Amino acid sequence: MRVSVVLCTHTLDRYSDFSEAARSVLDQTYDDVELVLVSDGDEAVYDRFQKDFGDRDDVVLHCNEENVGLLQSRNNGAKVATGDVVAFVDDDAVADERWVEELVDVYEARDVRAVGGRMTPAWIAGKPAFLPEEFYWLVGVTQRGFGPADGDEDTPGEVRNTFGSNISFDRETFLDLGGFEDDIGGRKGDANLQGGETELAARLDAQYGYRVYYNPDAKVAHKVFDYRTDPVWLLDRAFWQGYSKRGMEVFVPGSTGEESEFLGQLLTEFVPSRISDLVSGPSLEKALQLVMLFVFTGAVGLGYLYGVVKWQ
Numbered sequence: 001m002r003v004s005v006v007l008c009t010h011t012l013d014r015y016s017d018f019s020e021a022a023r024s025v026l027d028q029t030y031d032d033v034e035l036v037l038v039s040d041g042d043e044a045v046y047d048r049f050q051k052d053f054g055d056r057d058d059v060v061l062h063c064n065e066e067n068v069g070l071l072q073s074r075n076n077g078a079k080v081a082t083g084d085v086v087a088f089v090d091d092d093a094v095a096d097e098r099w100v101e102e103l104v105d106v107y108e109a110r111d112v113r114a115v116g117g118r119m120t121p122a123w124i125a126g127k128p129a130f131l132p133e134e135f136y137w138l139v140g141v142t143q144r145g146f147g148p149a150d151g152d153e154d155t156p157g158e159v160r161n162t163f164g165s166n167i168s169f170d171r172e173t174f175l176d177l178g179g180f181e182d183d184i185g186g187r188k189g190d191a192n193l194q195g196g197e198t199e200l201a202a203r204l205d206a207q208y209g210y211r212v213y214y215n216p217d218a219k220v221a222h223k224v225f226d227y228r229t230d231p232v233w234l235l236d237r238a239f240w241q242g243y244s245k246r247g248m249e250v251f252v253p254g255s256t257g258e259e260s261e262f263l264g265q266l267l268t269e270f271v272p273s274r275i276s277d278l279v280s281g282p283s284l285e286k287a288l289q290l291v292m293l294f295v296f297t298g299a300v301g302l303g304y305l306y307g308v309v310k311w312q
Contacts, residue, residue, distance in 0.1 A: 001107060002032045003100050004060075004083030004171065008073040009091040010040035015048060017223060018091040022053065025089065030101040036060045038077040041067035068182070071196045075179035078171060087168035094122065094221045102218035103168050113173045113210040114201070116162025117218025118142045118153065125226035131234070132289040134270050135296045138237050139229070140165065140222045145265050147214060158211040160258050161201035166220040167212065169204075177203050195248045235299050242300035246307025266297065 005025045009018045025035045035058060039045040046063035053059040062080050064073060078086045085107060089095055099117065106115045121127070121141045133144035140163060148157030161167065180196045201212055227233055245259055271293065278286045 001085060001104055002034060002083040003030065003085045003087055003104060003168070004034040004036050004078070004081030005087045005089055005095075005100070006036045006038060006074050006077030006081065007089055007091060008038040008040060008070055008077060009045060010042055010067060010073075012042075012045055012048065014091065015045075019052065021089060021091050021093055021095070024093075024095040024097075025100075026056075026058070027097055028095070028100045029098050030104055033100055034058055034060060034081060034083050036062065036077040036081045038073045039063040040069070040073045041065065071180035072182035075182060078174055078179055081171065083171055085168050086171040086174055088164060088166075089220055090165035090222075092223045092225075093119075093165045094223070096219040096221070099166075099218050099220055102215050106213050106215050106218075107170075110213060112213045113170045113208055114168065114204055114212040115218070116159075116167040116212050116214055117220060118214075118216045119163045119166050120219055120221045122221040122223045123229075124223050125229055128229040129285045130231065130288045130292050131229070132274075132293050132296075134266060134293060135234075135238070138234050138241070138296070139224045141224070142216075145262055145270065147216075149261070154216050156215050156217075157213070159214045160205075161197040161212050162214055163222075164197045165222060166218065167197060173204070173208060177207065195244050198248050199251070234296070238296045238299035239303035239306075242303025242305075243307040243310070244303075245300070246304045247311055250307075250311045263297075266293070 007018070007022055007025065009015070022035060022037065025033065037049050037053060037059060039049060039062070041064045043063065046061065049061045054061065060080055062076060064076060074088055085103070087100065087103060102117060103115045106112060119140060119142045121136065121139065136143040142153050142163070144153060146153045146159070147155045148159055151157060177200065179200070181199050205211055271290075274286070274290045274293065278290060
């Protein structure tokens, strides 16, 4: 089984991070891996691709004719790929050496059309003491409580979708579905609307009856840069994530069931356990994270309510 990993970038500004992501794919323990590098309309980036990777048989290079955005770049990468499976990783991530092997293990053992894994944090500027693990999803990291129903982040099983930087599809199925909806924000009328993976996974479920299978041992580290640990940035992101969830609810009915389950888990399990932990061993960090649990939930709720008004 050949796995094509699509990696896109659009600027040389962070090329060192991109290069590290590419090398992590080329250093996989699984043998049959093809790396597809996509430059989003930047000839200088494509020239650098040719210089650094052009002599490799296991690398495919592609340059978009113009800047089209991440989702369409991923679709273009999948079209020129030759693998049985197409996987996606971002240019600010580093794949664990067994990542592809863990994805393939699921494809070979189960009747699946999509497999994803766990995103782990790579704290570039240090881990912020105030950020609770339940809201790691704000920085692109698998949060506490993620997983199949009645499970957690350590439990494998079917989920709605995993992060776009650690997700894969049977390539034929992906192409038949038309790939990611490449203008999910613009076409729907708002650039703040996010959720490409959610929308695609919903179509996969509707047309094929398959969900994404989550393997927590298929790990990709996401670099959390300093700006992503700024409280103001995180609150802004929480608001627009709440807004996006409402948008997805309108355009993809039934797509926010996992968010509802997470909220219930937050209120009935995580908050009580944090209060109990704080009482048994008081600390400033525990108290701060408990407070921020409510603050971030409130920000997401406000964004969702704004979406209700916007998308009614």
